Amino acid sequence: MQPTYSIDNPRLSYQTKLDLWETGFGLQKVDGLEPSAYMIELAQSQAKGDLTYQDVHEEIRRYHAEVSAETQEADLVALRIAELLSRRGFSFSPGTLLSIHKELFQDIFPDEIPVGTFRRTNISKKEYVLGSDSVVYADYTMIEATLDYDFTQEKKFAYQGLTKEEIVAHIQQFISGIWQIHPFREGNTRAVIVFLIQYLREFGFDVDNEPFQKNARFFRDALVLDNAKMLQKNSQPLTQFFENLLLNGQNDLIL
Structure with missing residues (x-):
C-alpha cells in the first residue's frame, strides 16, 4: 500500500520564522523578561536557515553555562515557543x-x-x-x-x-x-x-x-x-x- 499521508514538515520562509521568533521574544515581556543579545543573533541565523532549532538550543545552553545564565528563562522559553509554533499539529x-x-x-x-x-x-x-x-x-x-x-x-x-x-x-x-x-x-x-x-x-x-x-x-x-x-x-x-x-x-x- 502506498502512503496516503504526507509528512508534515512545512518549509517556512525567512519572514515567517522571524515572525515566530519575535512572537516568542515578545511573550517574555509578560513577566518582564528580555532575551540576550546572543539569543537574538542565533534567532536570525536560524531564520536564515544557517542553524536548526537543535543547533540554537545547544549553542544557547553553552552560552548560559560559560557566559551568563541571567537570561536563561527568556532565551529558552522564546526558543521553545518559536519551535512549537513552527509545527502545525x-x-x-x-x-x-x-x-x-x-x-x-x-x-x-x-x-x-x-x-x-x-x-x-x-x-x-x-x-x-x-x-x-x-x-x-x-x-x-x-x-x-x-x-x-x-x-x-x-x-x-x-x-x-x-x-x-x-x-x-x-x-x-x-x-x-x-x-x-x-x-x-x-x-x-x-x-x-x-x-x-x-x-x-x-x-x-x-x-x-x-x-x-x-x-x-x-x-x-x-x-x-x-x-x-x-x-x-x-x-x-x-x-x-x-x-x-x-x-x-x-x-x-x-x-
Whole structure:
C-alpha cells in the first residue's frame, strides 16, 4: 500500500520564522523578561536557515553555562515557543494546554513549581492595575473539572451564521475564562497565548502576531481587568486587543 499521508514538515520562509521568533521574544515581556543579545543573533541565523532549532538550543545552553545564565528563562522559553509554533499539529483539549506548558517550561522553574501538571495549591498575585488586589483564580480542586466543562461547552458552541466580530467576541470570552482558571503555578499567560495562537489557526484566522510581539504585557493586564471583581471589572482593553489581533483594529493599546 502506498502512503496516503504526507509528512508534515512545512518549509517556512525567512519572514515567517522571524515572525515566530519575535512572537516568542515578545511573550517574555509578560513577566518582564528580555532575551540576550546572543539569543537574538542565533534567532536570525536560524531564520536564515544557517542553524536548526537543535543547533540554537545547544549553542544557547553553552552560552548560559560559560557566559551568563541571567537570561536563561527568556532565551529558552522564546526558543521553545518559536519551535512549537513552527509545527502545525493541534488538538483542542485541556491535554494540549498541559503539553504546551510542559514543553515551554521543562527545566526552567525550580523543582517546587510543577511543570506540565495542574497546580495543587490556591494562588493570588498583587496586580498594579487592580491597586494591588488579585484576581480570584479557580480553586485548585476544581481546575480539571472546570477546564473540562469550558472545553466541552466550546466544542458544542455553534459558530455557523455568526459574523466575524461575533466569532472573535466569543473566542475572547472563552480564552479569558481559561486564563482565569490559572491552571498552573507559573507560566499561565504564555501557555494560554500559545494555545490561543494554535486555536486561531485551527479556525482559519490569519493571525497578526504583532500585538503579542509588542503588547504582551498589555494583554495580560487586559485579562486581569476582564477577570477582576465586579466593581473593578473592565472588558474594554481586552476587546481592543482582540480587535487589533483579528479585526484589523488600530486601537492604542495603552492602559
